[in-house]
Amino acid sequence: MSATxxxxxxxIKAPRKRxxxxxxALELLVCVVxxxxxxxxxxxxxxxxxxxxxxxxxxxxxxxxxxxxxxxxVLGQGYWYIAHFWHEMGNSLYIGISTSILTLIIGTMTSxxxxxxxxxxAWIVSNAALLTYTIPMAFLAIPFYRVMQIYxxxxxxxxxxxxxxxxxxxxxxxxxxxxxxxxxxQLDEAARIDGATPWQIYWRVYLPLMAxxxxxxxxxxxxxxxxxxxxxxxxxxxxxxxxxxxxLGRFLNSDEAxxxxxxxxxxxxxxxxxxxxxxxxxHMSSGLTMGGVKG
Amino acid sequence: xxxxxxxxxxxxxxxxxxxxxxxxxGEGPHGSDLNWALAFLVPYVAVFLLFVLYPVGYALWLGxxxxxYRELFNDPIYLKTIVNTLxxxxxxxxxxxxxxxxxxxxxxxxxxxxxxxxxxxxxxxAVPAIPTFIAIHWMLNGxxxxxxxxxxxxxxxxxxxxxNYRWLALFSSVGAYIWKWMPFWTVIFLAGRMAxxxxxxxxxxxxxxxxxxxxxxxTFPLLANLYLVCTxxxxxxxxxxxxxxxxxxxxxxxxxxxxxxxxxxxDAFEVDNPQLxxxxxxxxxxxxxxxxxxxxxxxxxTEVQI
Numbered sequence: 001m002s003a004t005x006x007x008x009x010x011x012i013k014a015p016r017k018r019x020x021x022x023x024x025a026l027e028l029l030v031c032v033v034x035x036x037x038x039x040x041x042x043x044x045x046x047x048x049x050x051x052x053x054x055x056x057x058x059x060x061x062x063x064x065x066x067x068x069x070x071x072x073x074v075l076g077q078g079y080w081y082i083a084h085f086w087h088e089m090g091n092s093l094y095i096g097i098s099t100s101i102l103t104l105i106i107g108t109m110t111s112x113x114x115x116x117x118x119x120x121x122a123w124i125v126s127n128a129a130l131l132t133y134t135i136p137m138a139f140l141a142i143p144f145y146r147v148m149q150i151y152x153x154x155x156x157x158x159x160x161x162x163x164x165x166x167x168x169x170x171x172x173x174x175x176x177x178x179x180x181x182x183x184x185x186q187l188d189e190a191a192r193i194d195g196a197t198p199w200q201i202y203w204r205v206y207l208p209l210m211a212x213x214x215x216x217x218x219x220x221x222x223x224x225x226x227x228x229x230x231x232x233x234x235x236x237x238x239x240x241x242x243x244x245x246x247x248l249g250r251f252l253n254s255d256e257a258x259x260x261x262x263x264x265x266x267x268x269x270x271x272x273x274x275x276x277x278x279x280x281x282x283h284m285s286s287g288l289t290m291g292g293v294k295g
Numbered sequence: 296x297x298x299x300x301x302x303x304x305x306x307x308x309x310x311x312x313x314x315x316x317x318x319x320x321g322e323g324p325h326g327s328d329l330n331w332a333l334a335f336l337v338p339y340v341a342v343f344l345l346f347v348l349y350p351v352g353y354a355l356w357l358g359x360x361x362x363x364y365r366e367l368f369n370d371p372i373y374l375k376t377i378v379n380t381l382x383x384x385x386x387x388x389x390x391x392x393x394x395x396x397x398x399x400x401x402x403x404x405x406x407x408x409x410x411x412x413x414x415x416x417x418x419x420x421a422v423p424a425i426p427t428f429i430a431i432h433w434m435l436n437g438x439x440x441x442x443x444x445x446x447x448x449x450x451x452x453x454x455x456x457x458x459n460y461r462w463l464a465l466f467s468s469v470g471a472y473i474w475k476w477m478p479f480w481t482v483i484f485l486a487g488r489m490a491x492x493x494x495x496x497x498x499x500x501x502x503x504x505x506x507x508x509x510x511x512x513x514t515f516p517l518l519a520n521l522y523l524v525c526t527x528x529x530x531x532x533x534x535x536x537x538x539x540x541x542x543x544x545x546x547x548x549x550x551x552x553x554x555x556x557x558x559x560x561x562d563a564f565e566v567d568n569p570q571l572x573x574x575x576x577x578x579x580x581x582x583x584x585x586x587x588x589x590x591x592x593x594x595x596x597t598e599v600q601i
Binding site for chain 2: 002004025028030031034035036039040041042043044045047050056057058060061081104105108109110112113116119127128129130131132134135136137138139140141142143144145146147151161163165166169173197198199202221223226227229234248249252259262263264265267269270273274276277
């Protein structure tokens with residue numbers, strides 16, 4: 001217990017303290033436990049992905065003769081279950097990227113009004129967003145199924161995008177509002193004196209300065225869409241609109257699931273968000289730091 | 296000039312209810328600005344009306360038949376589901392938040408070991424949910440799952456078939472949920488800890504508060520509000536969690552590990568009775584509404600933000 005709490009915020013540049021052997025051992029122990037806990041599911045995923053079909057049910061801890069063949073099979077669409085892998089990946093990307101872009105556009109526009117134009121009843125919008133933030137996403141699945149039919153959007157990729165945007169914008173608005181307070185309003189006023197319209201202030205002043213927060217929120221929206229399953233499954237039905245998570249789910253429910261191919265698909269699907277996350281990690285943490293406490 | 300310049304936060308938004316509303320409009324934007332503002336708001340208002348208000352209204356309309364609830368309460372699976380949901384919430388939320396709070400303290404250490412560990416620790420959050428939950432489903436397989444292989448290889452014991460017993464399966468889902476979401480909350484708490492002024496710790500040091508004492512008397516009181524808000528938010532999100540149960544246990548064995556979110560889905564689309572499904576989901580409202588009310592007040596009054 002004390003090992004986890006003792007080291008809170010040691011940011012001062014103290015002269016190098018000699019670490020006691022006991023404390024070091026404890027720290028290493030915690031490290032090892034966390035490492036095993038975190039990596040076990042990921043390792044088991046990769047381990048199966050590296051196995052030959054006939055070894056999958058053999059109960060080994062590491063593949064006897066690891067093979068990359070499963071990955072090539074998935075990438076080359078060489079098995080009937082994954083015959084449309086790239087098309088499915090394309091659909092997933094389309095939904096992820098459109099969610100990101102739309103969330104950024106709507107989020108910045110709304111937070112610009114709330115934070116910069118200060119109209120009187122902006123709190124209504126703020127609270128509406130806050131209320132949306134507190135609705136459990138899965139709880140609206142049943143009505144959304146019908147509502148999207150009414151809007152003529154069922155079996156359309158945009159239906160899922162719009163659902164994701166609905167649940168991503170509140171977070172975007174809060175982060176943008178919070179981040180926007182660090183941009184001095186005098187910039188807006190100076191631009192205004194120079195005759196800039198609100199649109200020009202938004203486009204030329206506000207957006208460029210919001211870039212770091214936009215990276216964080218854009219990544220968040222992408223991850224949200226990439227984590228989705230329920231709405232993909234419900235709102236998209238034709239084979240043409242199949243996405244990777246739904247294909248994986250179908251795998252799971254089939255009688256003779258080729259687990260090694262399935263796990264290879266899973267690893268490939270998991271790569272883009274991981275890469276994006278590590279690329280934008282600094283922005284992510286600065287975006288989230290604003291979510292800390294004040295005072 | 297307007298005193299609230301540039302500091303419009305949620306707190307101010309709430310203050311605006313009382314203060315700014317009574318002010319003269321001349322202090323606010325010019326006429327043309329107002330038009331711009333309204334134009335800028337159109338997309339979000341459209342999203343809110345079309346994809347929040349209407350579906351919520353439709354949900355309430357779907358779930359307004361008393362017969363659905365009668366049918367629901369006569370269903371033994373539903374009663375099991377209620378128990379599961381409460382257990383899932385109580386364990387899932389508290390364990391992963393408390394774990395995150397503790398670990399955020401561990402991750403404030405700045406040596407290279409802990410720093411590089413953090414890069415690995417954050418992985419579950421970055422890796423998409425479906426592939427990992429499917430992998431966990433596989434890992435927990437009693438006969439050839441990785442976990443039992445490992446248990447056999449290291450301790451020489453035959454592990455149970457994790458997903459074949461109700462409570463074991465439910466606890467496995469809780470474990471998977473903790474695995475996926477603890478890193479996210481750790482980042483939040485880490486940010487909270489970083490915001491605590493260093494002087495406070497120095498003063499505490501002088502007074503002899505170190506170790507657990509420092510955590511109890513300095514760190515936790517400062518993080519308590521954040522911790523409460525996180526608990527409320529996490530409870531709401533956990534209530535709406537579909538993926539974990541659906542992919543780790545699939546509601547099995549014998550429909551005994553469903554939670555409200557997955558049961559609603561099952562009733563609506565697999566049993567093909569949307570009204571029953573909606574009733575199952577809406578039966579969480581007595582729990583959900585107080586949570587939302589408290590959370591809205593907390594977020595509006597204090598400056599805690601996620």
